[in-house]
Amino acid sequence: MRGIVQRSLLPLVLGVLVVALWLSGEVQEIAAGVAIFLFGMLMLEQGFTLVGSGVLERALRGATRSVSRSVAFGALATTAMQSSTLVSVITISFLSAGLIPLVSGIGIVFGANLGSTTGAWLIAGLGLRIHIAALAMPMLAVAIVLVFNRSKGVSGAGYVLGGVGFLFLGIHFMKEGFDSFAEQFDLSQFALGGVVGLLVYTLVGFVATAVMQSSHATLVLVITALAAGQLTYDNALAIAIGANVGSTVTAVIGAATANYQGRRLAGGHVIFNVVTAAAALLLIVPLQGAVAWISDLAGIGADDHTLRLAVFHTMFNILGLLIMIPALPLLLRALERIFPTTEPQISEPQYLSESIATFPETLQTAVANEVEHLYANATDLIAEALGLDRDRLVAATDVASYVRSSRTPADLDMDLAYEQRIKPLHGAILDFVSRRTAGDIPAGTARRLTELRIAAERIVRSVKEVKHLRRNTLRYTSSDQGVVTRVYDDLRIHIARTLRELDDLARSEPESRSILSLEEARDRVRTEKRLVRPLVEELLRRDHLDAGVATSFINDASYGYRAMKEMLEGAQALYSEPLGVRAEVERLLAMDEDSLDDDDD
Amino acid sequence: MGLSDLAERLTEYRSRLAAGKAEQIHADDVEFVIDKLRARRGKLTDRLDAQECEDERVVLERKLAKVDDLIVQAEWLRDEL
Structure with missing residues (x-):
């Protein structure tokens, strides 16, 4: 049964996509925007691996002295690279190689979650307010010259610049697509209120992120759709919650080739995101009230739903940290029970893993x-x-x-x-x-x-x-x-x-x-x-x-x-x-x- | 290994350096190694003080003599460089 589902998933997704692309030019523009955005993410990760993984490795070694340092490192590294995936994968590699303890790894992943919320701020605060396609063009032109350079550092810088350019271009296409779409069709008529809406749209956020392997891509879609009035604010909040849980899928896949420590980290990531999502769903009403209060204080207009979504995204991740950091010893014990230490398998390698190859x-x-x-x-x-x-x-x-x-x-x-x-x-x-x-x-x-x-x-x-x-x-x-x-x-x-x-x-x-x-x-x-x-x-x-x-x-x-x-x-x-x-x-x-x-x- | 062997190696190292096949050693690099040797000497001395078995004392004294010998050579190397 599972095999049948797996085999039929790709044709199903492609089928739905082809029909949608055939029926609507606007969907083509939005889908192309998502594809360009994801391509930009890939280029960004490739660039940081080439240019910055050595720096990151050295910095990561210094981040193990305390939980607060680990959390800060995870948040800063993810903010700088705009990729919690890259930070998580490097952390799994370090854990598998026996270079950092589990508690530091968990701290870094917690911090990476917080760091990833800066993406929503960038998209809502910058991406939708300036003509970013105009910035993207020169970036891409310069990037391609750098990418073909023989020096790894220069080539890596080219990938990073190209990645940012494609991110901008992708956001532009999505924004344009939703604007045109809004003139012909009102997606907001599918809005669902109450608990049902909350749960359904959380599921939508989870599935979208699991499929695209990027919570950033989901958030940019949500923010552009929200800006075009194609999504209600309440449903957008639910999608952001679901996207957080969906982002753990990448870490789970990454841990498949890691040892028991890597699996514990992926387990910790899943538990953190699920607990955070559950808390956000249960406390959605007071959270919305807090978002409104903070937004009013910060001068964010009542109708500026995109920036308010960014506030919400940051707030519920901070809520997750407030819940999970005191519970860290409990979490570590639970992870050690769920993923027991493999008895020193005398004849099997303990530190070699494909995940460290780069x-x-x-x-x-x-x-x-x-x-x-x-x-x-x-x-x-x-x-x-x-x-x-x-x-x-x-x-x-x-x-x-x-x-x-x-x-x-x-x-x-x-x-x-x-x-x-x-x-x-x-x-x-x-x-x-x-x-x-x-x-x-x-x-x-x-x-x-x-x-x-x-x-x-x-x-x-x-x-x-x-x-x-x-x-x-x-x-x-x-x-x-x-x-x-x-x-x-x-x-x-x-x-x-x-x-x-x-x-x-x-x-x-x-x-x-x-x-x-x-x-x-x-x-x-x-x-x-x-x-x-x-x-x-x-x-x-x-x-x-x-x-x-x-x-x-x-x-x-x-x-x-x-x-x-x-x-x-x-x-x-x-x-x-x-x-x-x-x-x-x-x-x-x-x-x-x-x-x-x-x-x- | 005596100082004459070390002098020979130093000459060989200098030819490699001149040919661009070796990195320049600075006094700091030798000092780093000397510090480790001195730390090792301190540990061996502590172990010798605590050791009562005669056989083990002989082994530790041999090790100490070797470390002292290496420190002298390393200091000579530092001065030569």
Whole structure:
């Protein structure tokens, strides 16, 4: 049934549109106005993505210190860009990438709702009062020259200018269309009063916004129709309420590819808008009274319904904020219950999402987070493979004693664990990075993503090396068998210390983290690896090891040191300074990778 | 790695810089790295003071020695730049 409805919706909408366009030239003008307006919105979003997403990303990071800052950021960003959709989509991306907490995301979306009310003010206050088509023409002419420029910034500015030009032109066509329409046909005869009118026109606003995916487009239609006397003021208010709820459809679609945090945000957006709409419907009479009072105070004429609609739109969104901000803790708890945290799906990516693909800085952070996730899985598995527990290892006050006392290995199918915890995650990182680096992304971002891919490959290689040495290590360390147990324990201790080093680096605050803290561990790998052969030869001379065990240990130590080298080099790539010039300083001070190579194998 | 290795790398970096294949390092950038090393030194010292196990003290002393070595090298680098 749902399939049939979905399949027949597009032909139905197109059919109705064709008939309406055929019957009336004015409808053609209005529909063209809506289409041009929506095209302008698309250009505006494209322009801001090109020219301003980096700025927006940086600003968004600073907006997480308090709820009021988040709300203010959402309102200001939406006012500046005239697109709550773009702000919501970026917020979902940031949440999915683990860059901002849910409470900040919700605050931004609340603020974006308030910011979107400035659109009604611009249309009612400016769009209908001046001849905006005259402004649109030069804007479009200049914009098209800029759009074809090779520089992303200039091209983005062209898109923004062109977007505003098309918005103006769209408003002009809608206004003209409704003016002509009013001479032949009076749509206001379909006006409905009372509760029925309120509910029916709220539904109309919801459907129109859901179809056009833009509450701005609905509002501009309503305001121009209102100005032409084709809609009653009361019905226009109801459409504005419905448009607010309809605008959540875009966020819900955007969250479809996001993780549970993105879904929580979309859920919060829906709840906010539905609660706000319900409050506005229930309090419509006192709200209208308040609008009249404020409008009179501001000198807005009693017959200036378009500006009064803008006042109403702002007021009921402020009402929503007044209701929802005190209820924020309750809302967060409800969202966490409705969309529970996905149990750390060991083998599934947690941060990679298609929704972040267009934001270079978020992209880098999300991939880095995912590689860290892979590191956590890999170091867990390496510890387990050697009969150790990573948590107990990290907490141990004496690593050597802890390792020597660990004689009961966990029941682990190493191949299965690799297939479940490492391979799918590594595959997802590889796939994601390959797709992004093949696309149009800044050179610096592509370079960083490649470094991160290499970091992922190195930790995977270290797991494979540990797989090789596991059998003998467990065989000789499950019980105390004298010298052989001691040499294998020493190898385990060395790997355990390397795992602790990585854990220490991962847990340190990014502001104080430096890959140079791995230098001692890298130095140790180099020096101790060189001591393996002399040690084994000495033990053979003293008959403490037989030749077969000695050969096995030399091979296993080789695997072990290669594993440590891969872990440490990968961590260097993962945690190197994000600023190129500081990373250069670190590279100058760090030991060459060649020094760690297997020159004695 | 000693100062002679670092001097070699610095020469190699300067050739890359002259060829336009590297960014200019300023004293501030090296100072930034030195600050992190000093912070690391402070943490290691605290951990050493609190550590009672002899094996772990040896490991921490080795780390401290390495950080001190890196600080000396970084200061030399800053002065050279």
